[in-house]
Amino acid sequence: MPATIVVGTQWGDEGKGRIIDNLAEKSQMVVRFQGGNNAGHTIVNEAGEFRFHLVPSGILYPQVTAVVGNGVVIDPRVLCQEIDALRARGFDCANLRISGNAHMIMPYHILLDAAHETQLGRRKIGTTRRGIGPAYTDKAARLGIRVQDLADKKILRQKLDTAIGEKNDLLEKVYNSPGVDPFEVMEQYACYADKLSPYIADTSLLIDKTLKRGEQVLFEGAQGTMLDIDHGTYPFVTSSNPIAGAACVGAGVGPTAINEVIGVCKAYTTRVGEGPFPTELGGALGDHFVNKGAEFGTTTGRKRRCGWLDLVVLKYAVRLNGLTGLAITKLDVLSGLDQINVCSMYEYDHDGIRDNFTDFPPHQSMFYHCQPVYQNLPGWKEDISGARKLDDLPVEARDYLNLVSEEAGVPIRIVSVGPGRDEVVEM
Ligand code: IMP
Secondary structure: OOEEEEEEOOOOOOOHHHHHHHHHOOOOEEEEOOOOOOOOEEEEEOOEEEEEOOOOHHHHOOOOEEEEOOOOEEOHHHHHHHHHHHHHOOOOOOOEEEEOOOEEOOHHHHHHHHHHHHHHHHHOOOOOOOOHHHHHHHHHOOOOOEHHHHHOHHHHHHHHHHHHHHHHHHHHHHOOOOOOOHHHHHHHHHHHHHHHHHHEEOHHHHHHHHHHOOOOEEEEOOOOHHHOOOOOOOOOOOOOOOOOHHHHHHHOOOHHHOOEEEEEEEOOEEEOOOOOOOOEOOHHHHHHHHHHOOOEOOOOOOEOEEEOEEHHHHHHHHHHHOOOEEEEEOHHHHOOOOEEEEEEEEEEEEOOEEEEEOOOOOOHHHHHOEEEEEEEEEOOOOOOOOOOOHHHOOHHHHHHHHHHHHHHOOOEEEEEOOOOOOOEEEO
16 A cells, blocks of 8 residues: 555554554655654664664665655754764665654753753653754744754854854743854754755655656554543653554655555553653562563663553554554564553543443543453463474464454554564464
8 A cells, every 4th residue: 555654552662663664665655753862663684773863763674765844853963873874884875855834852852851851750741852843842832953953054044143142041031051153063963954954855756757657655653542641641752642543744744545454462561751651660579571572672772661551551452543554563462461451441530430431431520530440361382483484473462462363453564573674473
């Protein structure tokens, strides 16, 4: 199908990178449409391990044009570093395109992100401190600086002067921390301008032309549904919309262009940062997931919080994204467990009110006080990393997948059983 969106159905870190990598093999274009270098996608292929934060992971395929769309917030320092690192490993980035309409993360955004988190203290969001929130704030406040501004040094200077005056006041007078030097920032960004200018393009037009040629375009979501600023666990969310609808806005395509939406769902649940997480596990079981699943953030190295799969969350993601297919990742991490639990409902008992939720609760305070109700399934002991078709999986693993697909009401298209590129079961 020509236009496919891939999104996360949980709190990010679902393993979207490897699913994108799998689908990108048959695509001509891969497009990032939201978020920034708060994302981290790991790809393992014959050339080794690659970690991407901004560059779409499809760049590793020679036939793919990798696009950073207008909805992404770009830290040009990080982008330049990623381009250099790829070049050093023999991948020239001639097939990279960056939207001129994308907003840039500026040094003061990073300082403000950290200062705000520190000021919040115990009530902090647990952000990646990459300046994502402050950059989106400036975009909405019409104080942002866009990639296209790099092409006109006079305009860049004017916009910087306007923004820095306000930001330095905030940093110095509100947060009591040092501001930034406008001359230094101007110098730095002039260097990025020289480096990035060959890649700047009208990416909406490029995508349209690619689709009109009948070629396959993949839209690569970052973060996950539960981190969506409108529909996630606000305020413990990111500052963009990781759900599928945002692909149209953040890439500049109309909704009628989209054919498929694939939701990536880890066989269990993880979350980094603060906020409610009903199926969270501590103790030995939590450690099983952390250790066997190597659950440490690609971007910040933080240990992820781990828990059982939450079908209430998955069904919410199906609804919000209009999913047409599921990709289940890290099924192998469940191997060796005697029993596997899946949460199919929440029980709510608070302030004299008792209720059950099979759909996601409409109020954050309710979600906060929800207790998971589990279905218990038998586990399996076999190593499943060699499975390449459904029949290669133990019956308990197939039953698990069937339950997930039935409850979600969406077919499973692909299951990953190990980190390697070929360690997948295609349905
Ligand atoms: P921010 O996006 O850096 O502002 O962080 C806001 C929240 O989103 C924090 O809880 C982060 O840990 C979380 N977050 C942001 N990006 C990712 C990601 O790629 N994976 C998982 N969590 C993320």
